[in-house]
Amino acid sequence: MTDATAAPLERLRARPSPGRPFGWRLSGAYGWIAPALLVALWQAGSSLGFIADTVLPSPASVVAAAWRLTRSGELASNIGVSFLRAMAGLAVGGAIGLVFGFANGLSKVSEGLSDSTLQMVRNIPHLALIPLVIVWFGIDEGAKLFLVSLGVFFPVYVNTLHGVRSVDPQLIEMAKSYGMPRAALFRRVILPGALPSIFVGLRYALGVMWLTLIVAETIAAQSGVGYMAMQAREFMMTDVVVLSILIYALLGKLADVATRLLEGFCLPWHPAYRRA
């Protein structure tokens, strides 16, 4: 193929894709350039003695700590415990949030009964309840489950409610006039219409979920990544502390990627998620 025919194709590829105001697209690999550079600088700083090991251990010693804890099995079991807590809290809080969101979006009675109460509770920072939660549940799993569920509930509730309310009333009118029964109206019009907003809620909820879990595990726990970090602090093992922080970052990223995949799968019709 000659250059003359290749050139227009190249120009087409270089064109900014619709919906992305900043011309070029970054593929996945490019996203890792900045973190990799940062780690390299950090290692150089530690090796050259600019950063004291007690303040911030070098990446190499963090990797060594990771290796050590992996061999002993501690790392896997703590990540597993934290992950399960996070998912359990997300499932419980998210499910309750979905139920209330749909109920209050669909029924005036339900909204009148519960919405103002929920909005009042929403304004209390859920982490402020930690002392009370420790009194209620001790430092059992119940405490973590309660806090994470509470934290996850509100973003899911608020965004589900908003999603149900913002379903195009013209579509609902059309469906009714075409004789769609209530169950089908919900399944084929209201649920898919609310779904993009529910996903926004899920993303917020994931952020709150990790935040709550970290706080809960550092204050009141006997296992998990947060507990591992607090234990390490007692013995000035800063490498393990940094490792814990990195693990939280990776788990957060993982949750984000999972949500993106789920969105792509559930919203194939949506112009923002349609794959080219």
Added chain:
Amino acid sequence: MNATALAASRSGGSPSAAGAEVEARAIRRTFGDTTVLRGLDFRAPAGAFVAVVGRSGCGKSTLLRLIAGLDAPDGGSVTIAGRPLADASDQARVMFQEPRLLPWASVLANVEVGLGAERDAPGRRERALAALASVGLADRAADWPATLSGGQRQRVALARALVSRPRVLALDEPLGALDALTRIEMQRLLESAWLRDGFTAVLVTHDVAEAVALADRIVLIERGAIALDVGVPLARPRHRGAAEFGRLEEAILARLLGDPAPEP
């Protein structure tokens, strides 16, 4: 549209049901302090094509919404084939100003919505496909509505409205947002569907030429009452260039604009 598509849609559907008479008697509708319709009588004989024209805000869309059962009158009654609207709502279909397609359903699934109570009946896919073919979009069955042009979306909406073989089709300025060429194309499609299926059509439009091109009768509404009701004695297919076409359009426009002109 071609002959095969026509034949396909005819054999795919249930036996063609003839049009049903639509009658509105002494209907009143008020919104707050404004009375939009004041005891209006309207009748569309079975199988007729009636156009309702008027200035914006005259109550023509309100009349259509009452006929289609999207809204309830404050007084008076609406009947379809002599039965109250509540019992006959599955016999009437609406085509809206906007296509109102479900963005998350394929073009074919959107047409299946039009089957109403028969949406789970066997052969629904074939019927929907036949209806799509009759508007010339069979090859887009699997696509998302977002990938269609405005005219194509309105054609899908027409297929959805007709797939259940309704006896009455209420059209609320469905072509208003289309460009001039697409609009004429859609008018031809609509006319051929009406000639083929024999449903009663009630078309609300602000385009007098459209009304003259399609309707048997034109009803002009002014301030919530019928101000003019004229037959359109033109043979089909109609030609916009014809002298009689122009004269009739001119006369109705003059009446609409309040010019002193002889009534037709």
